[in-house]
Amino acid sequence: MTEELNLKELFSNFVKFNIRNKKLLLIFMTVGVLSVILFQKLKPPYYETKAICMSGISEYERQEQIEDLSQRTAIDLINHLKINIENQDFSQISKVLGVNNEIAATIKEIEAEQLYQQDMNEKFYALNKFEISLTVFDNTKISDVQSGLIYYFANNEFVQNYHERYLQSNANLIRDIEAEIQLLGTIRVEGAKNNLDVSSVNIVNGKDGEVVGNQIVLLSKLREELKVNRDLLNPLVYIQEFADVNQKEDDILTWGILGIFISYIIGMILSIIIEVK
Secondary structure, rough: HHHHHHHHHHHHHHHHHHHOHHHHHHHHHHHHHHHHHHHHOOOOOEEEEEEEEOOHHHHOOOOOOOOOOOOHHHHHHHHHHHHHOOOHHHHHHHHHHHOOOOHOOOOEEEEEEEEEOOOOOOOEEEEEEEEEEEEOOOOHHHHHHHHHHHHHHHHOOOHHHHHHHHHHHHHHHHHHHHHHHHHHHHHHHEEEEEEOOOOOOOEEEEEOOOEEOOOOHHHEEEEEEEEHHHOOOOOEEEEOOOOOOEEEEEOOOHHHHHHHHHHHHHHHHHHHHHOOO
């Protein structure tokens, strides 16, 4: 009972204190809000956009990965740019992206994150895609930064060497597969002439023993997969390019609430000092 009375008295004194000093508190809170609004209006506006990407770097490396086409290396390369951006080292940014200093200086933030999908068992597994979040001060430079990232990956020495070796080995493998297909075709023709059963071994699948392919078909399928990867699996590929945005971002609401709170605390401290005196 005594504790309830003490709390009631404490709350009553707090309300009375605010009523006595409401003019001073309102002045401080008004100044705080106006300061936040003025700051938000005067500071450079910025724009946020995102892109969905994938990379073939893990395929170039030909290393065993937990997931197919792991995007870890590509994500790390994007996030490595944050070091120069945070240090405002625009000359280095312009160098690695192949853009001028003006475009480099417009980048406020950049970050890449792995994309995941949830299965029916509510477990998440990594996709062979990742997302790049980009914040710039000038929305007309988004396309230039987008092209700069392509340049950045294509001219990275590690990626460049692996990509060249990958293309070369792919070309050799495609050539060998085509030679094998031609040889199997010749054997079939010769076997037919001599009434020999030299047809390719059938590969069956399913309970009913359905024929789904043979050696030539499987080799052709592998060849086409290699050709598709050769043509499309670049160091950085945009599945969905950065969206064009015209609405600038601001934090007036968040900073406004924070400004009111800080201003109230300062006003309350000053009011206590005045009353004590």
